[in-house]
Each structure stands twice: as C-alpha cells, then as structure tokens.
Amino acid sequence: MAFDSIQTPAGKVDQVLGGSANFFSIAASIYAPVDIVGVVGEDFPKDHLLWLSQRKIDVSGVQVAPGKTFHWVGSYGQDLSDAKTLSTALNVFEHFDPRLSHKHSCAPYVFLANIDPELQQKVLDQVQEPRLVACDSMNFWIAGKLQELRKTLARVDIISLNEGEAYLLSEEKNILKAAQAIQKMGPSVVIVKRGAYGALLMTSQGFFIAPAYPTAHVVDPTGAGDSFAGAFMGYLAEAGAHRNLAQKDPVRWEQLLRRAVLAGCVMASFTVEDFSFRRLTQLKISDLVERQETLMRMIRVD
Amino acid sequence: MAFDSIQTPAGKVDQVLGGSANFFSIAASIYAPVDIVGVVGEDFPKDHLLWLSQRKIDVSGVQVAPGKTFHWVGSYGQDLSDAKTLSTALNVFEHFDPRLSHKHSCAPYVFLANIDPELQQKVLDQVQEPRLVACDSMNFWIAGKLQELRKTLARVDIISLNEGEAYLLSEEKNILKAAQAIQKMGPSVVIVKRGAYGALLMTSQGFFIAPAYPTAHVVDPTGAGDSFAGAFMGYLAEAGAHRNLAQKDPVRWEQLLRRAVLAGCVMASFTVEDFSFRRLTQLKISDLVERQETLMRMIRVD
Numbered sequence: 264m265a266f267d268s269i270q271t272p273a274g275k276v277d278q279v280l281g282g283s284a285n286f287f288s289i290a291a292s293i294y295a296p297v298d299i300v301g302v303v304g305e306d307f308p309k310d311h312l313l314w315l316s317q318r319k320i321d322v323s324g325v326q327v328a329p330g331k332t333f334h335w336v337g338s339y340g341q342d343l344s345d346a347k348t349l350s351t352a353l354n355v356f357e358h359f360d361p362r363l364s365h366k367h368s369c370a371p372y373v374f375l376a377n378i379d380p381e382l383q384q385k386v387l388d389q390v391q392e393p394r395l396v397a398c399d400s401m402n403f404w405i406a407g408k409l410q411e412l413r414k415t416l417a418r419v420d421i422i423s424l425n426e427g428e429a430y431l432l433s434e435e436k437n438i439l440k441a442a443q444a445i446q447k448m449g450p451s452v453v454i455v456k457r458g459a460y461g462a463l464l465m466t467s468q469g470f471f472i473a474p475a476y477p478t479a480h481v482v483d484p485t486g487a488g489d490s491f492a493g494a495f496m497g498y499l500a501e502a503g504a505h506r507n508l509a510q511k512d513p514v515r516w517e518q519l520l521r522r523a524v525l526a527g528c529v530m531a532s533f534t535v536e537d538f539s540f541r542r543l544t545q546l547k548i549s550d551l552v553e554r555q556e557t558l559m560r561m562i563r564v565d
Numbered sequence: 566m567a568f569d570s571i572q573t574p575a576g577k578v579d580q581v582l583g584g585s586a587n588f589f590s591i592a593a594s595i596y597a598p599v600d601i602v603g604v605v606g607e608d609f610p611k612d613h614l615l616w617l618s619q620r621k622i623d624v625s626g627v628q629v630a631p632g633k634t635f636h637w638v639g640s641y642g643q644d645l646s647d648a649k650t651l652s653t654a655l656n657v658f659e660h661f662d663p664r665l666s667h668k669h670s671c672a673p674y675v676f677l678a679n680i681d682p683e684l685q686q687k688v689l690d691q692v693q694e695p696r697l698v699a700c701d702s703m704n705f706w707i708a709g710k711l712q713e714l715r716k717t718l719a720r721v722d723i724i725s726l727n728e729g730e731a732y733l734l735s736e737e738k739n740i741l742k743a744a745q746a747i748q749k750m751g752p753s754v755v756i757v758k759r760g761a762y763g764a765l766l767m768t769s770q771g772f773f774i775a776p777a778y779p780t781a782h783v784v785d786p787t788g789a790g791d792s793f794a795g796a797f798m799g800y801l802a803e804a805g806a807h808r809n810l811a812q813k814d815p816v817r818w819e820q821l822l823r824r825a826v827l828a829g830c831v832m833a834s835f836t837v838e839d840f841s842f843r844r845l846t847q848l849k850i851s852d853l854v855e856r857q858e859t860l861m862r863m864i865r866v867d
Contacts, residue, residue, distance in 0.1 A: 272738075472776035474776070477774075478741065525866065561772045
C-alpha cells in the first residue's frame with residue numbers, strides 16, 4: 264500500500280493511492296475474493312480501506328503502524344517504458360513484519376508482491392498448503408538479496424517479472440535462455456512482462472506469447488504489472504486452478520494459464536489509461552469481456 | 566544488392582553479401598519465383614549472381630555499373646535492437662535508374678525495397694496492373710523526402726516499416742494511432758516490424774499481433790526485416806493473393822495476410838541466426854514448416 268507521486272507525458276499527480284497491494288487486489292477482486300496483508304501509516308485514508316472492504320477485499324490484514332505510508336516518486340519519459348525512480352520513502356515498510364491470521368494462513372492462492380524476499384519467505388512459512396503460490400520481484404532485490412530471492416523462488420509455482428529483471432536474474436541476454444534459466448530456479452511457470460509488448464508465459468509445454476492490448480490512451484503505466492498479476496491470479500482462483508493440474512491435466516492447466524495471461528494483459532490495458540487505479544474502479548465486467556474477445560481476435564489464425 | 570561490414574556482440578564480418586534485394590529474394594524464392602531489379606558495381610561477385618539464378622531468381626534486371634557496389638558499415642549493441650550506421654557508401658546506387666524489361670513490367674507482385682521514393686515511383690510508373698504492391702522505407706527518406714514518400718504510399722497496397730519509423734512517419738507516439746495514421750496515407754495494409762517483439766498487421770479488420778519466433782542463437786539482426794518481407798510477399802504470391810480479395814472475400818484476405826505475417830516472422834528468426842544470409846541458404850522447407858507450427862502453438866488459445 265503506497266502513495267505515488269508520478270509525472271508522465273500525459274500529466275502529473277501528487278500523493279495518489281498506489282502500491283502493489285492496491286493494484287493487485289482491485290484487479291483480482293473482479294474475479295475472486297481477496298485478502299490483503301500489508302502495512303500503512305497513520306496518514307493513510309481510512310475511507311480507502313472502507314472502500315476496499317465494500318469491494319469484498321478483506322483488509323483485516325492491513326496493519327496501521329505509527330508513522331507515514333510508503334511513498335514512491337517517479338517519472339516516465341516519452342516512450343512510457345521504464346519508470347525512473349526519483350525517491351523512495353520506505354516509512355512504515357522499514358519495520359514491516361507480516362503476521363498472518365488463521366484465515367490468511369489458509370489462503371488457497373497466495374501472491375507475494377514485490378517486497379524483501381526474506382519477508383516473502385516469512386509469509387510462506389505461515390501459509391498452509393496453498394493451491395498455488397506466485398511471486399514478483401524487482402531489480403533492487405535481485406541485485407541486493409539474490410540468495411534470499413533464490414530461496415523464495417525455490418518455493419513458488421509461478422514468478423512474474425519484467426523483461427529487464429528476467430535478464431538481470433538469469434544473467435542471460437536472450438529471452439528464451441532467460442526464461443529457461445529462471446524456470447530451473449524453481450517456479451514451473453515463468454511470466455515475463457514486456458510492457459507495451461505484452462507478456463510471455465513459459466511452462467513445461469513451452470512458450471505462450473501474448474501481446475498487450477493496444478490502447479490509444481496511455482496515461483500512466485504505474486501498476487500495470489501488479490494489476491496484470493491480480494487479474495492473472497484472480498482468473499486462476501476463480502477457475503479453481505491447482506498446481507497438481509500440471510501433472511493431472513496438463514492440457515487444461517496450460518489452457519487456464521494462457522487465458523489467465525490474456526486476462527492480465529486486458530486488465531493492464533485499462534490500468535494504464537488513467538493515473539492510480541482510477542480506471543479500474545470504473546470497470547464493468549462487460550468492458551473486460553469485450554477487450555478479452557478483441558485481444559483473442561488479434562492473435563487468432565484460422 | 567550490397568556489401569555489409571557488421572559488428573555484433575556475437576562477432577564481426579567484413580564485406581559480406583547483403584542488401585534488401587538479396588535478403589528479400591532469397592526468402593521469397595522459397596515460396597515463389599523472384600525477379601530482382603537492382604544495381605551492383607564491377608566488384609560484385611558474378612558467382613553470387615549465378616548462385617541466385619540457380620535458385621530460380623531472375624537476375625537479368627541486375628545492372629552491373631562502373632564503380633563499386635553499395636557498402637554499409639554498421640554495428641549493434643548488446644540488446645541487438647537498433648543498428649548503428651558507421652558509414653554508408655552509396656557508390657553505384659548514386660546514379661541508379663531502374664529500367665524494367667517487358668517481363669519485369671508485367672510482374673504480378675511488386676515489392677519496392679527501401680530506396681529513394683522517387684525511384685520507387687519510377688518503378689511503379691513502369692509496372693502494368695500488378696496484383697499487389699508493397700513497399701518499405703526508412704528514417705532517411707521519411708526525414709528527407711517525406712512528400713515523395715507520401716506519393717509512393719498513395720500508390721501501394723501494403724507498407725512494412727519498423728516501429729521507430731512508424732512513429733516518425735505518423736508523428737504519433739502510440740502504435741494504434743501510428744498505424745491508423747499511416748493507413749490514411751494510402752496503404753490499406755500496414756505492417757509494423759518490432760524486432761524481437763515480432764510484427765503487427767493492421768487491415769480494415771483491425772490488428773493482428775504476431776510474436777517473433779524466439780530463437781536462442783541471435784547472431785546478427787541485419788536483413789531480418791527484408792527477409793520478413795520476402796517470406797510475406799512470397800507467401801501471398803504463392804497463394805495467388807490479389808488486392809481485390811479485400812473486398813471480394815475479406816475473411817480469406819485477412820487469413821492470408823495473417824499467415825503471411827507468421828511466415829515472415831519465421832523467416833526472420835532464421836536470418837538472425839547467422840551473419841549475412843548464410844542461414845537462409847541452408848534452410849529446408851521442413852525447417853520452415855516446423856517453426857511455423859511451433860509459432861502457431863505459441864499464440865494459440867483454445
């Protein structure tokens with residue numbers, strides 16, 4: 264949970280709501296119930312937590328700690344690809360110690376957002392036999408806590424990371440070799456997010472390569488990756504996916520993963536159309552269905 | 566027809582055979598007969614022209630002019646995306662004046678490679694009712710001869726250009742808007758080549774977005790775009806495609822274009838696996854078929 268101050272070619276916003284947990288859970292909640300485990304400062308708007316609960320997002324795992332909420336300041340250049348971080352104030356995140364309630368420890372689907380891999384493992388230590396575990400990471404942890412990150416990777420089914428991060432983590436410069444190398448680190452499913460070029464899924468069946476949904480109104484890419492992950496996991500949860508499907512019914516497993524990736528691409532295409540998660544809050548199911556169908560037509564070969 | 570001297574992270578070659586005409590025709594000739602209209606200098610190896618004719622590529626339209634063959638010197642950085650031109654010696658190209666024989670003027674499929682748009686029009690003035698005309702261009706002509714290029718575009722069915730060029734030509738920064746703007750300039754079919762991310766096809770039916778075939782051995786991207794175009798046009802020629810299909814049977818037209826784009830992506834994936842067109846000369850039909858089927862599986866959603 265975060266405040267973001269962002270400048271893009273389309274405009275500028277100060278202290279808007281953001282953070283992986285927000286983008287992920289708002290996107291995922293369209294498909295399935297979500298519980299957030301996280302931390303905010305005393306400056307965090309209670310109205311927003313209330314609003315999340317009204318969307319059936321359980322915020323009982325959100326600690327309110329003394330101090331300020333995490334604050335990211337960043338900007339994007341004309342091509343809207345990589346964000347430039349201008350400042351990061353960890354604030355209450357500095358002493359975050361995730362403690363899961365009994366309900367949370369029984370969560371069937373677990374997404375470990377991009378935090379310190381030691382904390383990711385602390386969460387995993389507390390969950391009991393989840394059906395599916397996915398994680399995200401970023402350059403900061405790959406460069407600074409590689410050994411801990413490798414331990415996390417050995418314990419997850421799915422990793423999603425962006426292309427530059429995939430190269431950094433794998434020490435490869437080729438997408439095929441990078442995905443294969445990361446797969447060897449543990450996760451049987453590797454998702455490489457490629458921004459405006461979509462996403463690539465690698466499983467034991469090989470590659471699925473999905474394009475981004477091309478939208479004419481790109482305002483701010485912040486949260487695209489997290490909302491991608493939210494729709495992806497939400498889709499799998501709603502379908503009841505279980506990691507043992509990979510062995511029991513590999514065709515169905517692959518089919519679910521591919522459709523979940525497309526759901527992620529579609530969600531991300533809405534996220535980027537406005538600052539913060541403004542566009543997501545106005546989303547109707549029919550909007551999602553329409554774009555998913557259009558995207559399917561854009562890749563179809565008869 | 567050119568000599569290329571190229572440095573990439575994988576190695577270095579000096580004065581190897583290259584040029585749009587070579588890459589295009591070698592790729593296209595796998596699908597359909599090809600006639601080259603072009604110019605070489607006295608230093609160009611006659612053996613190579615003979616070798617092309619043995620592949621059923623008619624080189625009677627290749628003039629041998631006094632002087633040296635066009636020579637491009639370039640290099641690629643670690644990410645193998647944009648080429649950096651170190652020097653360009655136009656040589657015999659400086660006074661190239663394409664004159665078509667009767668046979669050439671009756672060519673049913675015409676591809677105007679990346680030359681001065683005034684020369685592209687000169688060629689078009691000489692051809693009689695082709696079934697399909699495609700063209701390529703580049704930054705140099707977009708920046709330097711925009712009015713002439715616009716005249717060419719008004720007379721072609723298909724344009725293929727890379728993403729940066731599409732933004733430059735359209736003065737847009739969004740792929741959707743760029744493709745739409747270029748379509749309004751004339752060509753009903755716009756192909757945007759995206760390097761390692763594949764290609765995007767825009768027709769009256771909307772977008773088709775094809776990924777690049779991911780290969781683990783990328784040696785040199787030179788010629789990828791031209792061999793893409795060669796396979797694309799060769800595929801359409803072999804299928805007997807005609808521009809009037811767009812009206813008469815739009816479903817079939819779209820299907821042919823999409824498969825032709827995939828054929829282009831597959832061909833380009835072989836081209837980049839070695840310097841010059843070395844890999845293409847060893848290509849078996851079964852190699853192409855295998856990759857095309859694999860690529861189809863990589864985009865398929867059941």
